[in-house]
Amino acid sequence: MSTISSLPAVSRRGFLGGGAAMAGAFAFGFSFPLPGRAVAQQAAREVNAWVVIQPDETVIIRIARVEMGQGSLTGLAQLAAEELDCDWDKVRFELVKPMANRSRDKVWKDLSTGGSRAIRGSQDYVRMGGATARAMLVEAAAQGWGVPASECRVSKGVISHPASSRSTTYGAVAGAANAIIPPTDITLKDPEDWTIAGQPLKRIDTMDKLNGSLVYGMDISMPDMLVAIPKACPVHGGKLKSFDAAAVSGMRGVKHVIKVDDETVAVVADTFWRAKTALDALPIEWDEGENARVSSADIAKMLREGLTADTPYVGNRVGDAKATLGGAARVIEADYSFPYQNHAPMEVLSATVRWTPERCEMWGPTQVPDAALDTLASAAGLPPEKCEVHVMRIGGSFGRRLFTDYVRMATLIAKQVPGAPVKMMWTREEDMVQGRFHPVTQCRLRAALDADGEVEALHMRISGQSIMAYMRPNIMTENGDPIMFQGLMPGGAEMAIGYSFPNLLIDHAMRNPHVRPGPWRGVNLNQNAVYLECFIDEIAAATGQDPLALRRKLMKNHPKHLAVLEAAAKGIGWDTPPEKGRARGLAQIMGFGSYVAAAAEVSVTNGELRIHRIVAATNPGYVVNPQQVDAQISGSFVYGLSAMLHGECTVKDGRIEQENFDSYTVMRLDEMPDVEVISMPSGGFWGGVGEPTIAVAAPAVLNAVFAATGKRVRNLPLKNADLNMS
Amino acid sequence: MAKLNINGRIVEVDVEDDTPLLWVIREHVGLTGTKYGCGVAQCGACTVHVDGVATRSCVLPISAVEESEKIVTIEGLGAEKPHPVQQAWAELDVAQCGYCQVGMIMAASSLLAQNPNPSDADIRAEMTNICRCGTYGRVLAGVKLAAERMRG
Ligand code: FES
Numbered sequence: 001m002s003t004i005s006s007l008p009a010v011s012r013r014g015f016l017g018g019g020a021a022m023a024g025a026f027a028f029g030f031s032f033p034l035p036g037r038a039v040a041q042q043a044a045r046e047v048n049a050w051v052v053i054q055p056d057e058t059v060i061i062r063i064a065r066v067e068m069g070q071g072s073l074t075g076l077a078q079l080a081a082e083e084l085d086c087d088w089d090k091v092r093f094e095l096v097k098p099m100a101n102r103s104r105d106k107v108w109k110d111l112s113t114g115g116s117r118a119i120r121g122s123q124d125y126v127r128m129g130g131a132t133a134r135a136m137l138v139e140a141a142a143q144g145w146g147v148p149a150s151e152c153r154v155s156k157g158v159i160s161h162p163a164s165s166r167s168t169t170y171g172a173v174a175g176a177a178n179a180i181i182p183p184t185d186i187t188l189k190d191p192e193d194w195t196i197a198g199q200p201l202k203r204i205d206t207m208d209k210l211n212g213s214l215v216y217g218m219d220i221s222m223p224d225m226l227v228a229i230p231k232a233c234p235v236h237g238g239k240l241k242s243f244d245a246a247a248v249s250g251m252r253g254v255k256h257v258i259k260v261d262d263e264t265v266a267v268v269a270d271t272f273w274r275a276k277t278a279l280d281a282l283p284i285e286w287d288e289g290e291n292a293r294v295s296s297a298d299i300a301k302m303l304r305e306g307l308t309a310d311t312p313y314v315g316n317r318v319g320d321a322k323a324t325l326g327g328a329a330r331v332i333e334a335d336y337s338f339p340y341q342n343h344a345p346m347e348v349l350s351a352t353v354r355w356t357p358e359r360c361e362m363w364g365p366t367q368v369p370d371a372a373l374d375t376l377a378s379a380a381g382l383p384p385e386k387c388e389v390h391v392m393r394i395g396g397s398f399g400r401r402l403f404t405d406y407v408r409m410a411t412l413i414a415k416q417v418p419g420a421p422v423k424m425m426w427t428r429e430e431d432m433v434q435g436r437f438h439p440v441t442q443c444r445l446r447a448a449l450d451a452d453g454e455v456e457a458l459h460m461r462i463s464g465q466s467i468m469a470y471m472r473p474n475i476m477t478e479n480g481d482p483i484m485f486q487g488l489m490p491g492g493a494e495m496a497i498g499y500s501f502p503n504l505l506i507d508h509a510m511r512n513p514h515v516r517p518g519p520w521r522g523v524n525l526n527q528n529a530v531y532l533e534c535f536i537d538e539i540a541a542a543t544g545q546d547p548l549a550l551r552r553k554l555m556k557n558h559p560k561h562l563a564v565l566e567a568a569a570k571g572i573g574w575d576t577p578p579e580k581g582r583a584r585g586l587a588q589i590m591g592f593g594s595y596v597a598a599a600a601e602v603s604v605t606n607g608e609l610r611i612h613r614i615v616a617a618t619n620p621g622y623v624v625n626p627q628q629v630d631a632q633i634s635g636s637f638v639y640g641l642s643a644m645l646h647g648e649c650t651v652k653d654g655r656i657e658q659e660n661f662d663s664y665t666v667m668r669l670d671e672m673p674d675v676e677v678i679s680m681p682s683g684g685f686w687g688g689v690g691e692p693t694i695a696v697a698a699p700a701v702l703n704a705v706f707a708a709t710g711k712r713v714r715n716l717p718l719k720n721a722d723l724n725m726s
Numbered sequence: 727m728a729k730l731n732i733n734g735r736i737v738e739v740d741v742e743d744d745t746p747l748l749w750v751i752r753e754h755v756g757l758t759g760t761k762y763g764c765g766v767a768q769c770g771a772c773t774v775h776v777d778g779v780a781t782r783s784c785v786l787p788i789s790a791v792e793e794s795e796k797i798v799t800i801e802g803l804g805a806e807k808p809h810p811v812q813q814a815w816a817e818l819d820v821a822q823c824g825y826c827q828v829g830m831i832m833a834a835s836s837l838l839a840q841n842p843n844p845s846d847a848d849i850r851a852e853m854t855n856i857c858r859c860g861t862y863g864r865v866l867a868g869v870k871l872a873a874e875r876m877r878g
């Protein structure tokens with residue numbers, strides 16, 4: 001029932017993380033499951049790396065990607081169970097730990113979870129894992145009966161041999177199946193024939209979320225555990241100069257005041273509240289460094305300079321856009337900007353680490369278990385073989401835990417308190433200030449129009465921050481950051497632009513302020529979609545064309561992009577006028593391998609925006625769980641619209657000003673529009689679901705705002721714009 | 727020593743007067759279903775019932791809580807049988823990461839105790855908890871479903 005089964009005792013099989021969850025059972029109760037429950041108590045038998053079957057027919061599917069709310073845990077279990085032909089009601093899950101992956105030669109491949117890749121990046125080998133296990137189970141039964149496996153049938157975990165009227169179960173033959181040599185000539189099912197995958201099944205990891213028994217990283221408790229709260233220099237890149245430990249060391253519960261690294265101090269106490277009280281009282285001096293006076297205005301200026309700078313990185317070029325613009329009958333031009341955003345998942349960062357000279361273990365949330373293990377080992381000063389990361393389900397993450405800074409920090413703290421488990425917890429304030437922020441960019445768009453208003457050329461100059469320059473300098477090309485152009489690339493299966501222009505230039509002038517950036521759900525697709533889709537609308541308005549009609553013209557070579565746009569437009573009723581006082585807007589983009597579009601209907605009364613409806617259309621190739629795709633799209637709209645309406649992290653004196661939800665406003669239920677999802681998987685490719693649609697919510701709404709008010713909001717968030725009609 | 731009535735049990739805790747009820751419940755009583763999200767009464771992750779009223783426990787100092795006040799946490803809400811709100815949440819698969827959902831469920835159950843037939847506008851106005859996964863659509867539907875069930 002709960003991840004608590006691995007706390008702190010390592011479950012018997014060593015490599016099994018997490019717990020097994022009941023599918024379908026409604027197991028409420030006050031009691032917490034005991035360590036070692038469920039999985040370890042029976043002689044569970046591993047058929048292969050993906051499938052374990054217990055004598056009581058419980059089917060345990062190993063999940064090698066991280067679950068942080070996106071529902072991929074259930075989707076992956078569906079894919080494996082589909083090929084396995086087991087009884088879905090008997091499916092439980094276990095989370096794979098990175099040390100197990102390492103010691104078994106990466107049999108579960110990449111454990112990391114980001115880029116909307118959990119399902120599309122592993123569906124083939126997860127399905128193969130289920131199918132191979134099925135074949136081994138059938139072969140084991142067939143050998144027992146002395147009949148050919150080809151004469152056997154399987155239904156819901158029951159193997160039968162109709163010719164001799166015999167039958168057995170997966171649970172009965174699992175032990176023998178493990179010894180069967182895995183066949184290599186397996187054909188996966190045609191998705192047309194799916195009965196478990198493709199169905200709107202409920203999540204298998206829900207029940208403990210509803211009764212409070214799910215132990216998140218923040219909730220870990222162990223005997224003799226201490227709590228550490230860190231504080232790092234609020235100006236990124238600044239240093240810790242000094243602190244006066246004596247001023248707080250006599251406070252109740254305080255055990256240690258620790259220099260963690262060059263920029264961080266931490267108070268270690270017996271409880272959160274005592275550690276926080278002491279940290280708040282601790283005199284600290286910072287050496288804030290060269291960025292101590294930087295403000296948002298300085299950063300905006302730095303980016304503005306990039307709008308006209310030479311030697312940019314070209315992401316997409318067709319013909320000669322600059323020359324065409326130079327000689328055009330008419331040029332329209334607009335500048336846009338997108339601010340810093342914090343991930344602000346509901347669960348702030350934490351990690352519990354126990355260090356001894358012989359062994360170091362971490363219990364905590366991460367999106368990158370393998371990298372977290374490496375970080376843990378290097379900070380612990382131990383080989384990875386003497387370390388372990390106990391993977392947990394996460395209370396939201398959205399990209400923040402692709403970094404392992406906090407793992408390193410927790411390890412450096414624990415190392416100074418040998419033997420004691422130390423739960424490092426960040427305050428919301430620390431989480432807000434020490435984020436890895438959605439980067440800032442500006443964009444200048446220029447379109448050349450001929451005498452008839454046809455678009456002859458488009459130049460899109462993006463200026464601003466590169467995530468990869470900070471996060472993964474090794475994937476930077478010699479010209480720049482290749483993921484800047486998400487949704488704008490000339491082609492390919494991941495992030496291709498959906499328009500054809502006779503002349504096109506999309507380029508990037510990299511300008512990197514000192515604020516640390518990171519991938520934030522949707523990454524660069526967010527701003528790119530706002531820039532491109534709002535400007536297409538600007539062209540339509542400037543040339544007196546219907547926004548859909550103009551897009552149809554420009555998109556005729558991009559049928560997949562156009563198909564989702566047409567569906568969203570039809571869904572909102574684009575051909576019939578909205579009721580009085582309402583207006584509509586459209587947007588489309590491709591990202592993370594999927595085609596997405598949105599149509600929004602809004603009204604603006606006395607300067608107040610109300611978003612009534614959004615229709616979203618998506619073609620992710622295949623849909624493994626339609627109701628979870630609905631949840632992802634609806635949820636991503638909340639995240640994207642939160643940013644568009646309110647989200648803004650500003651910089652003053654070198655530091656982020658917003659420290660909590662009172663100043664970093666996010667969307668709540670009162671602003672939630674009705675969201676209708678049109679899922680239109682075409683097959684033939686596997687696209688992502690968690691991120692792509694986030695990007696179309698904002699431009700669709702902004703275009704609707706223009707339709708309603710004639711006001712073009714080009715600088716986000718919208719709260720800074722005056723929508724009163726003058 | 728402060729005495730508290732939590733989920734029908736009297737517990738004694740030795741904490742500083744300014745300790746928020748949230749941290750007493752989580753760290754001294756050991757019930758971690760109630761979550762920390764912001765500490766400043768913004769998000770609702772820490773919602774518990776105090777004499778039936780949804781209360782943000784992160785800003786309620788223990789010195790302001792009387793022994794006579796009945797505190798119910800998520801562990802107490804569905805202890806005997808799942809609360810209709812929990813059932814509705816399961817039926818509609820409301821939770822994504824789940825971190826905010828305990829607070830949502832505590833807020834919704836208190837809302838329905840006071841207003842058995844809330845309109846959409848009531849629910850939108852009363853349910854001010856933050857969900858960063860964006861489950862609001864299903865939260866709205868969940869409250870309505872639970873209300874329907876509770877009215878019978
Ligand atoms: S933790 Fe209490 S309202 Fe956020």
Ligand code: FES
Pocket residue numbers: 069346395396821822823824825826827856857858859860861
């Ligand atoms: S379900 Fe994740 S924050 Fe609400």
